[in-house]
Amino acid sequence: MGKRILFLVGPEFEDIELYYPLYRLQEEGYETIVAGPSRDTLPGKRGYSVKPDLAFEEVDPGEYAGLVLPGGRGPERIRNNEHVKRIVRGFFEDERPVAAICHGPQVLISAGVLHGRRATSYPGIKDDVINAGAVWLDQPVVVDGNLVTARIPPDMPMWMREYIRLLRA
Amino acid sequence: MGKRILFLVGPEFEDIELYYPLYRLQEEGYETIVAGPSRDTLPGKRGYSVKPDLAFEEVDPGEYAGLVLPGGRGPERIRNNEHVKRIVRGFFEDERPVAAICHGPQVLISAGVLHGRRATSYPGIKDDVINAGAVWLDQPVVVDGNLVTARIPPDMPMWMREYIRLLRA
């Protein structure tokens, strides 16, 4: 289990927020697995795309060392999915490392796992993160327990540095 | 004052959610005023556009009989604006009619006016509406006091029917 990382992705994901952590974690030696609403190819906002390895319903979160939630418009399309909520909660139950960026925390809100956490996000959803019970911080990366959040693409270097540190811990 | 309606619009608004209520209220005899982050022309998601009559900072909410909040990606871009919050609260203080659709309720969340209300929205932000203290209902239009909310474009006929009824009351 230790070397597999799961990505939850929906249509119109922010292209670079999927591919930076995906390639970065591959570089670090992890196997990356992408799950989507189905196994059909998903378009990114900018024209890149990804073919999911698995549909959400096929995912057993216990098989992965960590979870990554990219941003864009994908999170809004998948946050109400019951399997997505089940998967996210699975990672929080035993505090395995979760990374979310930009709109990715919308998925965390719907999974109900932000209460009492320090976190950041795309500033446009700041109030939603706060209303979900989190303390929202305007900084490039926020680490709180197993959760590593960031705001926007230029935060990604710091975001992945912290996330990988956590995975290795 | 009785015949002027204010629209709060940000870039990449959902084109038809601005223009349906705008033309509809004009048809009904209202003067419509569009406010934006500045007076610079704003692009819609689909390629229509609008030239604001006013910047947010120039708006005195007391001069308008009602407020309309279209959806799309505009609300996320303007919801943190202090003038936007001030304007929205102005309408709620004396319960003048407010219509919001799709992502428009994001602006209501940030203005802090949803607590204890029944409302609807684009389903993708349902949990954010709930976390803001509202009761979210999955129906085409929800009327609660001065607030008339709807989910998606096909709800607009019912949405405007209720909103106009409220304006005339």
Added chain:
Amino acid sequence: MGKRILFLVGPEFEDIELYYPLYRLQEEGYETIVAGPSRDTLPGKRGYSVKPDLAFEEVDPGEYAGLVLPGGRGPERIRNNEHVKRIVRGFFEDERPVAAICHGPQVLISAGVLHGRRATSYPGIKDDVINAGAVWLDQPVVVDGNLVTARIPPDMPMWMREYIRLLRA
């Protein structure tokens, strides 16, 4: 029959010129039926779309209280269709209300129903309307008997106000 309104739509229709009257007439309590070259989904110029309820060949114009002809590039694609001509003439035979906007009057030209009428249109086809025997007027809306024409989207409030008045008469 009294409550059904027919729309004739072709590919690359002007999105808002279909959806404003469609939602508006629904709001007024009418049932709206969209007919196209086939029942295949039609794209609008801007990216909205519509799934026709009927193909032109399936339409019996006697079943509808009124007809609406949106603009865009759709009219040019459907004006040579024999069923379209048959349907339009059906409404003019007993003077049931017809609304056309922008390039919509191209369909009226091909159906041969403009002779001796006062009408308006998108200014770029003014001479074609005149050559079809009409008196072209540069005003937001022109009502002549059962025919209500307008030029461009900002005319729609006045256009629908007059059209609905006619439907109710």
Added chain:
Amino acid sequence: MGKRILFLVGPEFEDIELYYPLYRLQEEGYETIVAGPSRDTLPGKRGYSVKPDLAFEEVDPGEYAGLVLPGGRGPERIRNNEHVKRIVRGFFEDERPVAAICHGPQVLISAGVLHGRRATSYPGIKDDVINAGAVWLDQPVVVDGNLVTARIPPDMPMWMREYIRLLRA
């Protein structure tokens, strides 16, 4: 004068219907001059563009051996321009060769020069050509006196063959 050919072009011209005859006539040894609403660069429908050499108001039609009217959406945008009408009529007064394709004949309709002519065009404006007094023929190229018309891009080889024959006569 004998070697200069004028093109009248509006925004969103059909790219290939400008550039095929333009390059073709250059190949034949003609100097090509493009006139537009102003000297500002005009976009084609597909993304090519052209920088006009002259604004319509600067054009003296007596200085050119022939005229070309490309199609696309440009003709509709320029057909009401008084200078355009004046220029077109100048070529018909002494029967100098005029080539028009697709929507190009819309300009001929507004200039009032089609009466009694045999011509063709994009099929979507057939009835407008007929109402302008022409006999419309469904064939790749129609030559009637100084006028050479065609329907769509694949007709261009025959269209230019006939037009060049006329220019040389």
Added chain:
Amino acid sequence: MGKRILFLVGPEFEDIELYYPLYRLQEEGYETIVAGPSRDTLPGKRGYSVKPDLAFEEVDPGEYAGLVLPGGRGPERIRNNEHVKRIVRGFFEDERPVAAICHGPQVLISAGVLHGRRATSYPGIKDDVINAGAVWLDQPVVVDGNLVTARIPPDMPMWMREYIRLLRA
């Protein structure tokens, strides 16, 4: 054989660089045949398209009087295809006329036929043409034996004039 001209085309060809010589040679009385990776429709860079008559593997170069290689991004996609190389070499074996423009010479490089030739191309691949053994000249059209090359679309009138002269010789 004398009247058939072959075009080798790949996806995202430069639209006008296919259609100018295609229509031009048709105008001159040649039959034009388009070959592609398969018989599936190929998109141009700008939105035009072409349906190949043949797949590369079906082509016998001995059946054609000449070859045309348009530019754009197509050449890069087809230059490694073994059938493309075979076809190009077929034309050079007995010095039948070959026209290439813009990125078209990329195909000549991979076919290994540029050594010792004078040629031109899109300036961005100048060094690749030189490294393939050619003398690169910065002029609108370069004729060397059976090979006629050009740089960019505005060179096409001179390019086709020389190519047709060669075909007729």
Added chain:
Amino acid sequence: MGKRILFLVGPEFEDIELYYPLYRLQEEGYETIVAGPSRDTLPGKRGYSVKPDLAFEEVDPGEYAGLVLPGGRGPERIRNNEHVKRIVRGFFEDERPVAAICHGPQVLISAGVLHGRRATSYPGIKDDVINAGAVWLDQPVVVDGNLVTARIPPDMPMWMREYIRLLRA
């Protein structure tokens, strides 16, 4: 000097091939500097963009520990620039680490630094790399002295792993 990395970028760069190494090297603690034809913002192929820190003419290659050449259409636009050639040669003179991917090696070809090297690239320019004197290998990453080349985005994890190893050596 040891911690600064230079990127040479032209318009329509392959977005992810700029941003993956840029963020990756930042994560590793390097300062990244982007140079372009001027300091004007450059568009990526997919819609991301970058504002160069320097124009090519301002760059002293001696100030940087390494060089990165992203792919896309940018390399073709900048490879003929004399400053680009000067800069690239500066890195090869004392064998400081250079990373190139996809079309990035086009810049190496024009700088004349590939002779006798083992390298890879986007397969569509393989023959150009070979003609420039290199041995082309079809593998995800090729390291030869100070040069680290890769083919396409999925090779980036291995590409950066090797490049960083070299930078640290």
